[in-house]
Amino acid sequence: MKPDDEVPSPRPGEDVPATLPFPRSTLADWLRARFSDRHRFIILCLVAGFLCGLAAVGLHLAIEAIFHGTWHAAHEAERFGVPWWVVMPVLPALGGLIIGWATTRFAPATVGSGIPQTKAAFYNEFGRIPFSVAVWRFLLTAIYVGSGNSLGREGPTVHMCASIASTLGRKAGLAKLRVQAMVPVGVAAGIAAAFNAPISAILFVFEEILDDFSAKALSGIVLAVVVSEAVARSFLGSEPILHARLGEEYAVHWWMLVAVPLGVSSALFGHLFIGLLLRSRRMIGEARAVPVVLRPALGGLVVGVVATGVYVWTGRFGEAQDSVFSIGYGSLELAFEAKLAGLVVLTLLAAKLVAVVVCYGSGGSGGLFSPTLFFGGMLGGIWGLVVLATFSHEGVAEALSLPGTVTGACVLLGMGSMFAAVIRCPFTSLFIIFEMTGNYSLILPLMAGNVIAFALSSRLRPVPVYDAILIQDRVTLRKMPTYQGARDYRQLPVSAIMNHDLITVSGENSPGDVLAELAGQPERIRRSYPVVDSEGRLAGVVMHHELEEFVADETGSSVGRRVGKRPLHTVTPKISIRDAAMKMVREDIRQLPVVSDTDSGKLLGVITLNDIARQQNAMADHLGR
Secondary structure, eight states, X not given: OOOGGGSOOOOTTOOOXXXXXXXXXXXXXXXXXXXXXXXXXXXXXXXXXHHHHHHHHHHHHHHHHHHHHHHHHHHHGGGGTOOHHHHTTHHHHHHHHHHHHHHHHTOGGGSBOSHHHHXXXXXXXXXXXXXXXXHHHHHHHHHHHHTTOSOBXXXXXXXXXXXXXXXXXXXXXXXXXXXXXXXXXXXXXXXXXXXTOHHHHHHHIIIIIOSSOOHHHHHHHHHXXXXXXXXXXXXXXXXXXXOOOOSSOOOXXXXXXXXXXXXXXXXXXXXXXXXXXXXXXXXXXXXXXXXXXXXXXXXXXXXXHHHHHHXXXXXXXXXXXXXXXXXXXXXXXXXXXXXXXXXXXXXXXHHHHHHHHHHHHTTOBOBSHHHHHHHHHHHHHHXXXXXXXXXXXTTHHHHTTOOTTHHHHXXXXXXXXXXXXXXXXXXXXXXXXXXXXXXOTTHHHHHHHHHHHHHHHHHHOSSOHHHHHHHHTTOOOSSOOOTTTTOOGGGSBGGGTOBOOOOOEETTSOHHHHHHHHHTOGGGOOSEEEEEOTTSOEEEEEEHHHHHHHHHHTOOOOHHHXXXXXXXXXXXXXXXXXXXXXXXXXXXXXXXXXXXXXXXXXXXXXXXXXXXXXXXXXXHHHHTO
């Protein structure tokens, strides 16, 4: 009997015949005997919504409980003569040590936010995510973020809920296509419960996970979101997780033009943040002197020192804030009410940037949603204070009808524009702010700021942050998403679609030895192979039929000497797909080695005409051509 992941996938809208082989599962047999495949899918969407709602609420409460316990424990140490500011920096490091031990030994898939892993599973593994991922995600994120490390819970919630939904689909004996369809169901249910924002959850799935809008996918997602949201509201109430209610309606007014510089500054700050994030991941990943298991602990120690220092320093102004620790929504809520001085806001923004980059780069278990909203809120708060400082002198504010809550409004505008710039989901960023505030009067400046931030950030960095992380981890999606719209894929860098699974041959071996080695491993036979020298550096490219011809002429030369005199055509990861395709056409070749920007001998991957054609076909399907 075949396992469930070998069951043929049905065509869209087609029921799976009852005669297909399924795993021996009591649940699968019971459901299959009573319901069609379509009806089983709907039932599972309802069950997934309920379980994902419970899991998301549980993670939220666990993080809060652990952080409050951590904070209390640090202050309780003073009863034993130990200052709290000595203990507090150590606790995030302790949380990082636990995560480093667990992720290196048991749960490597739980490093980072979880959204890149979810996308990779959806596109490359037919949505197969083991249930153990959900268990470890819950435990490790609660410990890591709860101990004070500066990341969010929403990304891990997405990964955890996608695992729950995927497991339900497999246990119920669904075919591969249906199991894959369960992943966005879990994602939407998790986001809805995490933010208490159901519309934003649905939009996020279509903007980030799926590559186009599908009414067929919408029905199951909506059902799961409704159930998940009902569960979340039963435990947490109907208010959004982040309390951002504004007490007045805003008429269209001149001050709303602040959305323009706010959108530009959000794009620039987002570009800086993503650049630092990717650079820290690369540098820490290449730091061989530091064992992998200790990296999250060292990152936690840095965060603990920085966050404690900020808390002590801001206390001198009577505005001590612990929001560099953990999620940090407390400072955002004060910023809405204009209760933070400008210097404190700047300090929190800079310190949070350092803390998030260090936490994520060192291999922590946490997401980027909350930090992104924090950055945008603080940046918006700065612009709000600038507006007030400029026009609040000697009754000018009253004369110009400047609203008293302009700072709070700017905080919300900044959150939306930063979300659009970093996460690169502009519709989600619009609705999530609307659902947080229940106030529609800011929609015009919010739209303007988000469009500016999205457009400029896309220009500065074509590949969004989650896809950039996948590329950095050498994961190529078999069907690359369309990047939030039918954008010209040819302008994307070759790193987005290149093949990291390299089959190289040694230039020091003879052609006969190479062919003999390949014959013993038929799965390694390719049309062509990069040739590397004794130090692993790129020396050339050889075709398989050329190896056979070299053996036939019996000159005895090594492969390296055969190809060493040829011109070697390469590209770097940042070159556009269009330019790589034109180079292959011009040189009449079918593949190009991808080498480092700084070292032309360091082989990173290969891009082929097949890779380009595959993405072209995916885009054609998306556009209905």
